[in-house]
Amino acid sequence: MQPTEGLRDEIGTNYADGSFAFDEPSPASFARRAAVVVAAWLLPGAGHLLLGRYGRAALFFITITGAFVLGMSLEGRLFWPTVAEPPSTFHFDLITILWFFAQIGSGLCYLVSYALGFGTAPHPEAATFEYGNTFMFLAGLLNYLVVHDAFDIAAGRKR
Amino acid sequence: MHVLMMSLYAAIAAVVLAAVDPKSDTTRQRLVHGLKIFGSFLGIGLLLSWVLFPVPW
Numbered sequence: 001m002q003p004t005e006g007l008r009d010e011i012g013t014n015y016a017d018g019s020f021a022f023d024e025p026s027p028a029s030f031a032r033r034a035a036v037v038v039a040a041w042l043l044p045g046a047g048h049l050l051l052g053r054y055g056r057a058a059l060f061f062i063t064i065t066g067a068f069v070l071g072m073s074l075e076g077r078l079f080w081p082t083v084a085e086p087p088s089t090f091h092f093d094l095i096t097i098l099w100f101f102a103q104i105g106s107g108l109c110y111l112v113s114y115a116l117g118f119g120t121a122p123h124p125e126a127a128t129f130e131y132g133n134t135f136m137f138l139a140g141l142l143n144y145l146v147v148h149d150a151f152d153i154a155a156g157r158k159r
Numbered sequence: 160m161h162v163l164m165m166s167l168y169a170a171i172a173a174v175v176l177a178a179v180d181p182k183s184d185t186t187r188q189r190l191v192h193g194l195k196i197f198g199s200f201l202g203i204g205l206l207l208s209w210v211l212f213p214v215p216w
Binding site: 056060067134135138142146148149152158 | 164167168171172174175176178179181184
């Protein structure tokens with residue numbers, strides 16, 4: 001048994017004299033926070049990459065981009081706001097706005113696909129059409145969470 | 160096909176939701192949390208499909 005005489009509480013002593021400091025996260029500047037948010041939205045995982053969270057960055061890139069590509073390969077389509085038919089008090093068809101909001105969350109995945117014409121010609125006759133749409137919605141909505149997480153880390157609220 | 164798609168959906172959602180969980184500090188906590196989410200997705204999905212199976216519309 002080790003004698004307790006002569007021993008002292010190292011943590012308590014060091015904490016009292018200020019030499020022991022907890023590694024508290026510090027908030028980044030506004031410009032850096034904005035850059036992180038934009039990068040995180042454009043490319044899933046890029047925000048965490050800028051913050052040095054390489055593991056999580058790779059995880060988010062693989063899962064979210066994978067979900068979008070899977071959705072596209074299952075004959076999913078891209079949605080954008082369309083004019084309501086027949087005309088209603090609200091100019092646009094509300095459901096297409098919600099679907100567009102869900103998909104645009106995946107950033108460049110949506111924008112590049114749209115620019116290249118992938119998913120712009122819907123194939124509702126395909127057996128996997130709805131599966132594909134659902135995975136593309138999932139990708140965008142999860143990326144909104146990832147953007148929020150990246151902002152929290154940049155703001156010093158989270159490690 | 161349905162179960163495979165549901166499992167894939169649950170797996171992707173569980174991975175991301177566990178990784179952004181603010182209450183999990185260690186990898187082990189995130190893993191446990193992710194497994195709970197994955198299990199919940201599958202369990203609730205199967206339960207709903209079983210309950211709704213007799214519904215004719």
